[in-house]
Every structure is written in structure tokens, then in C-alpha cells.
Amino acid sequence: MIMFNRSQVIGAEFPDDQTIRFNGIQVDHIYSMEINMDVRITDGQILTIEGIMKRYTTFVCPQAVPVLQTAVGMSLREEGWQRRMMKEIGRKGCEHFAELIIECARCLDQARLSKAMWQALEKEPDLDQQQFMQNWIEENPEYQN
Amino acid sequence: MTIRFLRNKVVEVTSQSDGSLAVSWRLTDDLLQAEIDLTVQLPDLEIVRAEARLQRLVPRIWSAAPELIKKIEGVRVGSGLRKIVAGLLGGPQGCPVLVDAVLESANAIILYFTRPVLQVGEAMEGEEKLANLREMIKNSPRLVRSCVAFQDDSPIMQGLDL
Numbered sequence: 001m002i003m004f005n006r007s008q009v010i011g012a013e014f015p016d017d018q019t020i021r022f023n024g025i026q027v028d029h030i031y032s033m034e035i036n037m038d039v040r041i042t043d044g045q046i047l048t049i050e051g052i053m054k055r056y057t058t059f060v061c062p063q064a065v066p067v068l069q070t071a072v073g074m075s076l077r078e079e080g081w082q083r084r085m086m087k088e089i090g091r092k093g094c095e096h097f098a099e100l101i102i103e104c105a106r107c108l109d110q111a112r113l114s115k116a117m118w119q120a121l122e123k124e125p126d127l128d129q130q131q132f133m134q135n136w137i138e139e140n141p142e143y144q145n
Numbered sequence: 146m147t148i149r150f151l152r153n154k155v156v157e158v159t160s161q162s163d164g165s166l167a168v169s170w171r172l173t174d175d176l177l178q179a180e181i182d183l184t185v186q187l188p189d190l191e192i193v194r195a196e197a198r199l200q201r202l203v204p205r206i207w208s209a210a211p212e213l214i215k216k217i218e219g220v221r222v223g224s225g226l227r228k229i230v231a232g233l234l235g236g237p238q239g240c241p242v243l244v245d246a247v248l249e250s251a252n253a254i255i256l257y258f259t260r261p262v263l264q265v266g267e268a269m270e271g272e273e274k275l276a277n278l279r280e281m282i283k284n285s286p287r288l289v290r291s292c293v294a295f296q297d298d299s300p301i302m303q304g305l306d307l
Contacts, residue, residue: 003260004260008154010150011152012151110176110177133202
């Protein structure tokens with residue numbers, strides 16, 4: 001029997017050429033959270049964020065929701081951004097919100113690559129996808145997964 | 146508006162008949178599919194088996210992931226794990242997906258042990274519930290100041306000198 005299970009689902013859309021919009025959901029046997037955030041693509045800066053705490057363990061936990069606004073202005077590309085996120089959002093707020101933001105952030109470049117590959121496939125259906133990916137990663141050294 | 150990218154991740158902890166824990170970590174998104182399986186021996190939480198499979202569009206630099214993950218065998222889930230895993234599986238020749246998978250699997254093991262403690266507390270009310278939470282914190286010092294609920298000024302922490 002599975003005694004503990006956690007699922008994360010991250011979706012990304014591109015409302016304009018400069019912005020990526022994430023919706024992240026994290027559900028496990030104990031917690032349930034959702035994050036919506038807009039990120040500027042060029043420098044990874046968080047432009048807007050909102051969080052929904054659906055299931056939690058203590059009456060103090062909802063105090064973590066306003067702490068999320070600390071993330072506005074943080075960059076997902078600066079050195080040590082994951083550590084900073086865990087400190088500012090996790091420790092001062094909720095570590096599960098921080099986990100979810102971090103997972104959204106890890107999808108930033110993968111989503112950009114996915115979008116680029118889709119557009120390339122529209123023009124060239126028999127594209128060598130592996131080679132396209134290798135070239136894209138070399139052309140985008142900031143790539144992180 | 147359609148979404149242009151979707152990632153699904155699942156981590157599961159299963160108790161085995163020999164007393165060990167099996168952890169299954171799965172990731173699938175538009176480009177990558179990754180599966181990491183760990184077996185963790187109790188009581189010292191040693192990772193005794195680790196396997197990894199990366200498929201679909203895998204960056205070439207990660208092609209050694211199935212061999213790389215073996216480095217984690219013999220490591221114990223506990224304090225200092227983040228640094229140990231980063232050292233063994235991270236770096237320029239490493240694979241960040243494996244680092245994340247192992248750390249998230251370890252976190253799932255901790256939550257596997259936390260779940261029954263919280264479920265016992267659900268039947269309680271008021272002061273009794275608060276006392277149960279405080280007992281949990283005393284037994285898990287890593288929780289102290291780990292989030293807003295366990296900061297020094299939280300009502301939950303009142304009376305605790307940790």
C-alpha cells in the first residue's frame with residue numbers, strides 16, 4: 001500500500017513575448033497548495049504571485065499567504081535563488097509554498113525550450129528533436145531544469 | 146489560452162514486507178520522462194538501492210544518469226543530505242534531475258513518518274491538540290523555525306524553549 005504520495009502539476013502559458021505564467025498545484029496526503037505567478041522571461045524576475053492554501057496542519061499556517069508577496073521582485077536566475085526562496089518564503093512563511101515556487105521556476109527554461117521546439121516543428125515536422133534541443137541548450141547557457 | 150508546457154511529478158512511499166521503504170519518483174513533461182526508484186533500509190534510513198531511467202529528450206550530458214545514481218547507495222537520509230547529494234550527483238558533470246529526485250524522495254520519507262503523528266492529532270481539540278503539536282516539535286527539532294508556524298513568536302511555540 002502507498003503510505004505517502006505527493007503530486008505536483010505545473011502548467012505554463014505565455015501571455016506575451018516577455019512573460020511566462022505558471023500555475024502550480026501540489027497535493028499530498030498532508031498538504032494541498034496552489035501557486036499562480038507571472039515571471040519575466042529575460043531576467044527571471046517574479047512579477048506577480050498569489051497562493052492558495054487548501055489543506056494545512058496548523059491554525060498558524062494561513063499567515064504564510066501574505067508572506068508570498070516577498071517573492072515579487074526576486075529573480076529565478078540570480079545565484080542562490082533556491083536557497084533564498086526557502087529562506088524568505090519557506091522559513092518565514094510556508095516551505096510547501098516555497099517548494100511549489102521552486103518547481104515552477106525549474107520549468108522556466110524547459111517551457112521555453114518546449115515552446116521553441118513546437119514552433120520549429122510547425123515549420124519542419126521531421127525536425128531532429130534531439131539535435132534541436134542540444135543546439136537550443138548551447139545557445140541558451142542559462143538553461144536549468 | 147492553451148498551456149504551452151505541462152509537467153507532472155509524483156513521489157510515492159511504500160512500506161515493504163521486509164520492513165524497508167520503496168520510494169518511486171516520477172517526472173513527465175513535454176520533453177523529459179524520468180523515473181527514479183530507491184530502497185531505504187530502516188532503522189538508519191540507508192539508501193541500499195538506487196536506479197534511474199531518463200527517456201525521451203535527454204540532454205547528452207545527463208546520459209550517464211543510470212550509473213551516476215549508484216553513487217547514492219550507502220548514503221543515509223538525515224542531516225547533511227543536501228550537501229552530500231549535491232556533491233555526489235550535482236556539479237558540471239552531474240545531473241540536477243537526480244539531485245532533485247533524491248532530495249524530494251528523502252522529504253517524502255520524512256512526511257511518511259509525519260503523517261501518522263498528524264492523524265493522531267486530528268481527533269484532539271484545543272489545548273490537547275496544541276500539546277500534541279508541541280510534542281511533535283520536541284521530537285523533531287528540524288521543525289523549529291522551519292516555517293511561520295514554528296517561529297519563536299508563533300503561539301504554537303509559546304512555552305517551548307527550543
